[in-house]
Amino acid sequence: MNLYQAANDRYSNMPYRRCGKSGIVLPAVSLGLWHNFGSVDIYENFSKIAYTAFDKGITHFDLANNYGPVYGSAEENFGKILKNGLKPYRDELIISTKAGFDMWPGPYGDGGSRKYLMASLDQSLKRMGLDYVDIFYSHRPDPNTPLEETIGTLADIVKQGKALYVGISNYDAVQSKEAFRLLQSMGVKCLIHQAKYSMYERWVEPELLSLLEDEGVGMIAFSPLAQGLLTNKYLHGIPANSRAAKATGYLQCDQVTDAIVEKSRKLNEIAQERHQSLAEMALAWLLKDKRVTSVLVGASSVEQLLDNLKATENICFSEEECKIIESILNA
Numbered sequence: 001m002n003l004y005q006a007a008n009d010r011y012s013n014m015p016y017r018r019c020g021k022s023g024i025v026l027p028a029v030s031l032g033l034w035h036n037f038g039s040v041d042i043y044e045n046f047s048k049i050a051y052t053a054f055d056k057g058i059t060h061f062d063l064a065n066n067y068g069p070v071y072g073s074a075e076e077n078f079g080k081i082l083k084n085g086l087k088p089y090r091d092e093l094i095i096s097t098k099a100g101f102d103m104w105p106g107p108y109g110d111g112g113s114r115k116y117l118m119a120s121l122d123q124s125l126k127r128m129g130l131d132y133v134d135i136f137y138s139h140r141p142d143p144n145t146p147l148e149e150t151i152g153t154l155a156d157i158v159k160q161g162k163a164l165y166v167g168i169s170n171y172d173a174v175q176s177k178e179a180f181r182l183l184q185s186m187g188v189k190c191l192i193h194q195a196k197y198s199m200y201e202r203w204v205e206p207e208l209l210s211l212l213e214d215e216g217v218g219m220i221a222f223s224p225l226a227q228g229l230l231t232n233k234y235l236h237g238i239p240a241n242s243r244a245a246k247a248t249g250y251l252q253c254d255q256v257t258d259a260i261v262e263k264s265r266k267l268n269e270i271a272q273e274r275h276q277s278l279a280e281m282a283l284a285w286l287l288k289d290k291r292v293t294s295v296l297v298g299a300s301s302v303e304q305l306l307d308n309l310k311a312t313e314n315i316c317f318s319e320e321e322c323k324i325i326e327s328i329l330n331a
């Protein structure tokens, strides 16, 4: 029985931003299911996060074959969330998944081969109980597979109707340009690039962002809070309920260095002057750039998600604020 009823006012506050030169707009804030939605997590908590997200206008949910742990369990759990509540709203959702990192044993469960990508997407669709995903990504470039093979597979996946659009993730500017050219030659346009981008991780700035703008490809920034380092979470030590402290978290304790925490403290002071939390300011700082279509956040609680959503209320920065932030980041 479907007990979930979406909020009637779900489209009243979220800004939507055009994804490159495409027909699709994405919410300024999207939700990723890398952590907090696995078989080690609690259904009541993560389903509430997903439903709250949709109630607040988050139409885009991002997954990958190996999100969990265990691998596959985030897709399985998202399948349950769909079945128990979101499925009637399927046409209001942009659901993405990916393949490219290790998923199953043996030589065909990792990388960028046609064999892997085709089988993986079929498995993902089954786990989520879907006929198609909205976006399918090559999760990373595979140096051992010709780019033509990986990209040709993406094009075929669109032609088969198993994904409406395709994207690439973790490709550098040179690889991206070649991927866009190949896709175009196969009659398919790349919708979006998913790249790690935050105040602490700025590799996209020198080349990739302007390439995406020139090519009319959207950009979604993953780990925009640097996995929690750009929030108030670690300002006073490493809490037990944090990603860094959890055995299954990707963030390691040794990444929470004194130098990073000191930077976050200084940034937090600027955020307070702006009447924002550090998380809000870190997201707003990315969204001030129109080339960023959406920031792809994670959340372990409804409270965190609601905090992150407030970022969209003020994405303007004065020149003075930008200068101070740069000086903190570059110190």
Ligand SMILES: NC(=O)c1ccc[n+]([C@@H]2O[C@H](COP(=O)([O-])OP(=O)(O)OC[C@H]3O[C@@H](n4cnc5c(N)ncnc54)[C@H](OP(=O)(O)O)[C@@H]3O)[C@@H](O)[C@H]2O)c1
Residues within 6 Å of the ligand: 031, 032, 033, 034, 035, 036, 062, 063, 139, 169, 170, 194, 195, 221, 222, 223, 224, 225, 226, 227, 228, 229, 231, 232, 233, 241, 242, 243, 244, 279, 296, 297, 298, 299, 300, 301, 303, 304, 305, 307, 308
């Ligand atoms: N394409 C790729 O290769 C790739 C790689 C990584 C991620 N991604 C995508 O990007 C998504 C987001 O990545 P991410 O989870 O690393 O993003 P993130 O937003 O940088 O970090 C999320 C974590 O930060 C903490 N947090 C979030 N909001 C907070 C708030 N308001 N106050 C305090 N703490 C807060 C939570 O940590 P605690 O759990 O400690 O509470 C949360 O789990 C993933 O789910 C996935 O969809 C893609």
